Amino acid sequence: MPIRTAGFRIAKILGIPIYLDASWLLIFGLITYTLAMNFRQLHPQWTPTQHWTLGILTSLLFFASVLFHELAHSVAALYYKIPVHSITLFIFGGIARIGREPSKPLQEFNIAIAGPLASFFLGLMFLVITSFSSSQQMAGALSGYLGWTNLLLGGFNLVPGFPLDGGRIFRAIIWGITKDFSRATLIAGSSGKVVAYAMMGIGGYQAFYKNDWYSGLWLGVIGLYLLNAAQQSIAQLTIRDALAGLHASDVMSHEVPTIDGHVTLEEYGAEVLRTGRRCHLVLSGDRLVGMMNVHTLNAVPRQEWANNSVQAAMIPRDKIQWTSPDEPLLKLLERLLTADINQMPVVSGAGDGAPQIVGMVTRDSILRVMQTHSELASQLSSK
Numbered sequence: 001m002p003i004r005t006a007g008f009r010i011a012k013i014l015g016i017p018i019y020l021d022a023s024w025l026l027i028f029g030l031i032t033y034t035l036a037m038n039f040r041q042l043h044p045q046w047t048p049t050q051h052w053t054l055g056i057l058t059s060l061l062f063f064a065s066v067l068f069h070e071l072a073h074s075v076a077a078l079y080y081k082i083p084v085h086s087i088t089l090f091i092f093g094g095i096a097r098i099g100r101e102p103s104k105p106l107q108e109f110n111i112a113i114a115g116p117l118a119s120f121f122l123g124l125m126f127l128v129i130t131s132f133s134s135s136q137q138m139a140g141a142l143s144g145y146l147g148w149t150n151l152l153l154g155g156f157n158l159v160p161g162f163p164l165d166g167g168r169i170f171r172a173i174i175w176g177i178t179k180d181f182s183r184a185t186l187i188a189g190s191s192g193k194v195v196a197y198a199m200m201g202i203g204g205y206q207a208f209y210k211n212d213w214y215s216g217l218w219l220g221v222i223g224l225y226l227l228n229a230a231q232q233s234i235a236q237l238t239i240r241d242a243l244a245g246l247h248a249s250d251v252m253s254h255e256v257p258t259i260d261g262h263v264t265l266e267e268y269g270a271e272v273l274r275t276g277r278r279c280h281l282v283l284s285g286d287r288l289v290g291m292m293n294v295h296t297l298n299a300v301p302r303q304e305w306a307n308n309s310v311q312a313a314m315i316p317r318d319k320i321q322w323t324s325p326d327e328p329l330l331k332l333l334e335r336l337l338t339a340d341i342n343q344m345p346v347v348s349g350a351g352d353g354a355p356q357i358v359g360m361v362t363r364d365s366i367l368r369v370m371q372t373h374s375e376l377a378s379q380l381s382s383k
């Protein structure tokens with residue numbers, strides 16, 4: 001999944017922060033409105049207040065159902081000791097962000113199927129309530145809607161296109177049979193693209209031939225979203241493959257430029273321009289006190305460069321993020337991206353008491369490996 005803005009935090013359940021994306025407000029408003037209008041048509045004897053109250057309540061319970069579905073995935077993940085970072089509700093439903101890919105097909109299968117099972121459970125529960133509440137019309141309308149919607153939600157998620165739950169189940173099965181995670185992801189990713197194109201096709205049909213623009217557009221947009229997600233999961237896999245088996249020591253530069261903490265930012269700027277080196281460790285005497293780079297320099301207004309020293313603007317030593325020569329490159333890249341930084345000093349020998357800075361890893365050097373990998377891969381496949 002792309003790194004999305006987290007939105008606003010509304011709760012914490014089982015230690016997992018729950019977020020509402022801004023786009024959620026739109027869909028909440030839309031569903032509430034549709035429900036209220038629907039209730040008005042079906043139950044004209046109710047007052048407008050009743051229509052709207054029930055609309056809002058049903059809409060809220062619908063999103064509670066989506067949350068319940070994501071929590072079911074999360075509980076299954078936590079059972080396998082896979083951390084769950086957050087759950088976000090947004091325009092197309094919910095996303096539980098889990099810390100890593102499951103390490104076994106059975107784990108992925110169980111985590112994926114937990115969501116639809118939870119939705120089916122809720123759906124049946126609401127339908128049972130409906131069957132007992134025929135005399136109470138409002139409760140009946142609410143539980144009837146939620147019953148069918150949850151069944152639909154569970155069913156839709158079982159469609160075997162990655163990244164839908166059904167696609168993950170599909171991947172787990174192929175992974176279990178072939179014992180090849182990469183191949184399983186490629187196949188499930190392709191099936192995801194097929195499902196996405198099919199949804200856009202049906203959406204187009206609904207819009208142009210049935211004149212149902214509302215459903216047509218909606219299907220088209222969800223299809224686009226799924227297509228994007230399927231492509232991303234394939235791209236992520238390509239990155240995984242390119243960086244597999246590589247470590248920080250493979251791409252680091254052994255040169256570690258240093259700068260004295262007392263020079264002014266003006267002088268530092270000149271040094272950067274002269275040498276083209278974009279990152280320096282800052283020394284005071286022979287003591288390491290921090291790190292300085294172009295990004296940090298640019299954060300200071302140009303007219304203040306002459307009056308400020310590097311030491312005043314640098315990233316202080318205790319805020320620097322380090323890596324070690326044997327850190328896997330994939331993990332390192334994730335850390336660089338999450339922290340939004342461009343380079344990390346490489347420290348070795350932290351174990352035997354005398355840590356030493358042996359090099360520098362930059363985001364660019366990792367991206368170069370990925371680019372070279374893809375160039376060579378297309379060379380090999382075109383033959």
Ligand SMILES: [Zn+2]
Nearest residue numbers: 115116157165
């Ligand atoms: Zn799900």
